[in-house]
Amino acid sequence: MLSFVYILASFFVDPSLLQLGRGMTHLLTVLPNSRACEREADYLGLLFMAQACYDPAAAVGLWQRMQMAEQGAPPQFLNTHPATGDRIEKIREWLPQAELKREASCPADVASSFFGHFRH
Template sequence: MDRDVRRVASRLISVATGSMDEKTDWEVHVIYAPTEKNAFVLPGGKIFVFSGLLDVTKDDAGLATVLSHEIAHQMARHSAEKLSQANLLGVLYLVASLFVDPSYLQFGRAMSSLLLELPNSRQCEQEADQLGLYLMAKACYDPAQAVALWQRMKAAEMASPPQFLNTHPSTDSRIENIRALVPQANMKREAANCPNQDLTRSFFDSFSPNTVY
């Protein structure tokens, strides 16, 4: 389990490293939590994958979809942006508390979350989806499998809040956005001179245990 995650992550990181201006000390950690279907990245390239997610990823392409998304967050410095935004809002609330009734301040905090923080988080997620899709394509994974992964994720997820109250795009919206990007991702895969999948599959199929010589 750990070895599979690190093997796929290593292939993606080798491609991502060539696209980044600064050095990142990547670390990949697999946390044993069978019921938790999640992954996240911390500033500095610390990626955490919960073992329950592997029931949904199923294969290398599914893993690549998730890991490339998290790597893309680091490439775009989304974690650092969120921390900076949180620090700025914290200072503003502290100053405002000196002059404004606390009840109004609570309302203002809720509105800033709804109007500023949540849309920004959704925008970061959409950007990570796009960057991640291109990254997995350059690493020679089939980008169409990202659609399949999110379809499995939709089947596995329980009721979620409306998209405008969620830090992530709705899964249906995410699937449609990714599907629209697949042709561009395929072009990047072709530009990376990846081996032809059909030929590779035919070669290995010729050594199937059921083959009669």
């Protein structure tokens, strides 16, 4: 429906309105959904990492380093990914659940026995 309005406006007002309309539609519909998918990927990745016996708290450090490396990032409303600060905050919220997943999936001695094989 919105595309039809943009096409009509481009015929009767200004042809560049079609491009503007497409850009606005992209900003309002695609980017927020993309950020939601990225947030879901962060959550699932954290749980998978915990289930694979990695320390899920290490994800916070990763995103803190990413935040320090970001220079000249586009404004958040133009970004296809959640803001790095928001990602860190969400990961901290999910950490208790990820820790439970890690405890349920990994015996306490898995990491020490695995890495112990490399010390000999």
